[in-house]
Amino acid sequence: MGKHLSRYVATAVTLFCLWLLLTSTSNVQEVLAGAVLALLVAALGYKGFTRRGLGIFSPRRLAHLLIYLPVFFWEMIKANFDVAYRVVHPRMPIRPGIVAVKTELKTDIGKLFLANSITLTPGTLTLEVQGEYLFIHWINVKDEDVERASELIAGRFEKHLKAICE
């Protein structure tokens, strides 16, 4: 019962923060309407939102998120210049292939964030997730071996995602 309450409160708090950002107002009536709606919608949907409850707001995870975001954005900008280089270059230096990557992340949400991060980083696109393997379409294959490809593709994110999602 306590676990359910914690999950419910976490969902309601998240929805309420979203409402405050969306309306960006300090009008009392709107804030109250948002609070009521957040409580209602959280009652309908908290089971699909989180299994952990209020643990998702722990300071350690937020700190790791703050370290992870700049890393992610820097990789995303590098990815775009990489694509721009390959597209504009007259001979189009691509060497595509599908490689397998082994991940240490156990939870579904961790795998989701890893797959999303891989899709937005230089030259890689997640094609399929099966158990602990991710199959990645790589536009310029540097290494076909599973271990080394994992280190090259996923190594940058896995450490932080492990702290954030598990």
Next chain:
Amino acid sequence: MTITSVIGALIMGFGAIFLFLGAFGILRLPDVYNRLQAGTKCTTLGAFCTIVGVGIAQPDWIFKALIVAVFVLLTNPISAHALARASYKSAVPLYDGTVVDKCREFGECEEVGGAAGASESDAGGEE
């Protein structure tokens, strides 16, 4: 002409350039998967920069713009993954220069349709 509107316009221009490069990549690259690579990355950063640029130029809208931008950032790679996976499963051929296909070696990504025609018969049909 304030300093925020200049910064916003610069960021919007940066995003527009990458949106153009993404469209150019879709024209130039050889197969579905490579095109999805260009399409996903460039449109995500392009849309992100354009929306955040609007938010910076018009400070009243910054929170709404940020929410839309984060939504694009979270959903765009998932749609690309779904498109790539569906293409692979319906046996869309890979580019000739492809060097390795671990997906086939591991035998985990079974194709739904035959190589000749990607039929859409569901799994319950013949078993």
